[in-house]
Amino acid sequence: MDDVSESAASSHSAGKEPIRAAVIGAGMAGILSAIKLNERGIDVVVFEKGDRVGGTWRENTYPGLACDVAAHWYTYSFARNPEWDSLMAPGPKIREYFEGVARDRGVLPRIRFGQEVVRLDYEGPGWRLATAxxxxxxxxxxxxxxxxxxxxxxxxxxxxxxxxxxxxxxxxWDHSVALDGKRIGVVGTGSTAAQLVTALVPRASRFSLFQRTPQWVMHRPNPAYTEAEKAAFRADPATLDSLVQELRTRTVEGYATAVIDQDSPQLAAIEHLCQENLEKVRNPELRRKLTPDYRAACKRLVMSDGFYEAIQQPNAELVTSRIDRIEPEGVRTADGALHELDVLVLSTGFQVDRFIRPTKVIGRGGRDLDDAWADGPEAYISVSVPDFPNLFLVNGPGSPFGNFSAIETSEFQAGYVMQLIDGLIRGDYREVSVTHEALRRFEDERQEAGRNTVWVTGCDSWYLDKKGVPTSWTFSYDRFVQEMAAPRMQDFETQ
Known part of the structure; x- marks a missing residue:
């Protein structure tokens, strides 16, 4: 038993009330948080509005679904998976992985499925939680x-x-809808749309992609792992760890460095590769329509090994005229054309500024999170908000969305949060939250660093808030690791 677990256990013998923790969400970050809390002997309950674990990998089930982060890196450090069949894993396999970790690590019995959290009220020191x-x-x-x-x-x-x-x-996705031989339309051109195009063009009698803005697409091959390679990963964890390190280094020194420095040679190299990939489009007019007027990686870079090939098929069309209205037979565009369809898929992304909302969260002194975030969501090092003690976020505002492996960054954030919770376990304080001054100092620096990122070079994307400020991590990978190493307690107020 480690020191923290001993401390948690000793609170029982000393007659102190043991710490109880709630985790909202049973996706990747929720499973991770529950595991880390359980390791500390904390009584944890996970509230999940769905009927199974998996988060976005439970809710997204569309054809062609896959992760654009290499599979072996997109795993928990304590639960590496030697069984991935290819470099990039398909969605169902990723969902199975999370289900297996939740089962094997004892998380499932702690989850209350079908329980949507609708309200949190701070009753110092602690929270009153209510579900639907x-x-x-x-x-x-x-x-x-x-x-x-x-x-x-x-x-x-x-x-x-x-x-x-x-x-x-x-x-x-409505899996009751037949797709083979149908006239299918997809609205949107992001990563999901690219996967849908690749998967559905071979199945459709006619396929229409409705494009508002073209995307830069980087060719990402997806080679299969041989049984011999998987056997080597099973037999020697060090071999697998070496692969993970190689995948991490390749991404961090390439893409992660490129997006935070618009003048970097790494970004120039990415732009060259994207332009080279675009040359695969043989028809000059189609290639012109697919050519963005902004820099590569300004929007989330699309990774695909088949998008350009699919959109050039005889049964596929790229529609660039604005959608005017939907009619019984299909989509009418501004140029007057009617695109007759049997199925219309809205691949139009997500409201990425919601985080815990629409849950009503009332903090210390009656502070409403909606008011605190009236000008946009902010959190110190992405994990703490002033006036909301003992409330911590994993993958909160300012996290490295799209820069690194989301699982790896979540582990760093969870480790940071656990250090703050360790202080509660030891009895150093009963409540902890970041100060207003520390949040403002951090956000001012983060936003200033954002002025040199590729995200502000002339495109509209979900990386920007309504004021045009990047919402993601704008510093280096090394800075992220350093910040997550240990809380600077002078930045927190405790009682």
Whole structure:
């Protein structure tokens, strides 16, 4: 038993009330948080509004779904998986991985499925939690692990209710709808849309991709691992760790460095590769329509090994005229053309500024999180918000969305949070939250660093808030690791 677990256990023998923690969400970050809390002997309850674990990998089930981070890096450090079949893992396999970790690490019995948290009220020191079913409970600590790619962004099109076919968001896939031999339309051109194009063009009689803004696409091959390679990973964890380190280094020294420095040679190299990939489009007019007028990686870079090949197929069309309205037979565009469809998929992304909301969160002194975030969500080192003691976020505002492996960054953040919780276990304080001054200092520095990132070079993307300020981590990978190593307690107020 480690020192922290002994401290937690000794609180029972000393007659002190043991710490209770709630985790909101049973996706990647929620499973991780529950495991780390359980290691400390903390009584933890996970509240999940769905009926199974997996987060975004549970909710997204569309054809062609895959992760664009290398599979062996996209795993917990304490639960590496030697069984991945290819460099980039498909969505169902990733969901199975999280389900297996939750089962093997004892998380499943701690999850309350079908319990959507609708309200949190701070009752110092601790939180009163209420769910949509009427359940209420009190916890000393709350960890918010609700994710970012969670709330679908569903645009309204005039006449959509008149459409004779099926229409749904890509994150709410209707598997009862037949696809083979159908006329399929997809709205959007991001990573999800690129995967849909690659998967559905071979199945559709006619495929229409409705593009508002072209995307830069980097060719990402997806080689398979041989049984011999998988056997080597099983037999020698060091071999697998070496591969993970190679994948990490390649991404951090390439892409992660490129996005935070618009003048870097790494970004220039990415732009060259994207332009080279675009040359695969043989038709000059189609290539012109697919050419962005902004720098590569300004929007989230699309990784694909088949998008350009698929969109050039005879049964595929790229539609660049604006959607005017939806009619019973299909989509009418501004140029007057009617694109007849049987299925219309809205691949239009997510509301990435929601985080825990729409849950109502009332902090110390009646402070409403909606008011605190009226000008946009902010959190110190992405994990703490002033006036909301003992409330911690994993993958909160300012996290490295798209820069690194989300699992690796979540582990760093969870480790940081656990150090703050260790102080509660030891009895150093009963509540802890960042000061207003520390948050402002950090945010001013983060936003200033954002002025040199590629995200501000002339495109509109989900990396920017309504003021055009990057919402992601704008510093280096090394800075992230350093910040997460240990809390600077002078930046926190405790009682």
């Amino acid at each position: 079913t009427g359940h209420e409970d009190r916890f000393d600590v709350v960890i918010v692990a609700t994710g970012v790619l969670h709330h679908p962004n569903v645009p309204h099109f005039d006449g959509v209710e008149t459409f004779n076919g099926a229409v749904f968001h890509s994150a709410r």
